[in-house]
Structures are given as C-alpha cells and as structure tokens.
Amino acid sequence: MISLSSYAFVSMILFSIGVIGVIARKNIFVIYMSIELMLNGITLFLVTFARYHFNLDAQVMTVLVIAIAAAEAAIFLSVIILLFRSKKSLDTDIFTTLTQGEKS
Template structure:
C-alpha cells in the first residue's frame, strides 16, 4: 500500500536529483532537464497533498504548471539550438559574455 509518505519521499528524491543535476553539470541541456525534473517533483508533491486533503485546487495548479512548462520547453529548446549554432558547444563555461562581437 502506497502512503502519503512514500509519494512525498519520491517527490523529494526527484527534486534532489534535479538540484544535483543543476549544480554539478556543465551541459546546458542537462541543466534544463534537471530543472524540469525539479518541476515534476514539485508537481508530484502538490498532487499528493491535494489527494490527501481531498482538495482539487493544487491539482488545477499542477495542470497549469504542466501547460506552462510545455510552452517554456519550446522556447528553451529553441534558445539551446541558437546557442549551439553560435558557439558549437553546450558547455556553460563558454557562455560568459553577453556581446556578439570581439572585445577590443
């Protein structure tokens, strides 16, 4: 039997894996996927407590967050493609300047 604690534990593990991925990785695509993992951990936590308290408000918020995340994914993936085309790498250490031209 799955309890509230087990769902909360899984959501905390998902969020923790996402935090470690954001902190430890250098690839911008992996960092994006880690942020999405953190978002899914929070969504699971919201749905878990909504089910526990027999309340639909957090579930509605979760559906809104998922729909906003879909739009955000399209924009972020297009930014990743533009960054890769300009620098030929997805390493975050390369993206330190905001200018396009050479420094004099």
C-alpha cells in the same frame, strides 16, 4: 496501499536529483532537464498533498504548470539550438560574456 510519505519521499528524491544535476553539470541541455526534473518533483508533491486533503485546487494548478512547462520547453529548446549554432558547444564555460560580438 501506498502512503503519503512514500509519494513525498519520491518527490523529494526527484527534486534532489534535479538540484544535483543543476549544480554538478556544465551542459546547458542537461541543466535544463534537471530543472524540469525539479519541476516534476514539486508538482508530484503538490498533487500528493492535494489528494491527501481531498482538494482539487492543487491538481488544477498542476495541470496549468504542466501546460506552461510544455510552452517553456519549446522556447528553451529553441534558445539551446541558437546557442549551439553560435558557439558550436553547449558547455556553460563558453557562455561567460554578455557582448554581442565575439573577440578573437
């Protein structure tokens, strides 16, 4: 039988990999995937402790988080497509200005 600490360890590893991905990468899509990895680590941690305490409240909240993450994924991916169409790149160094037009 797998113990509580094993699940907690896996969720901490997932979250840590996500944090490293957000800090180290410059591609917007990779940063987004790292944020999703962090979210999955948190939900695994939440479900683990809900199971340990025999409480279904956290599991219901996790299902809601997964549903919201699916909607958020559709919006974020459409924003990524718009950014790519406007700049022809997904490198974060390009997106430094908040102006409407591009100055050449």
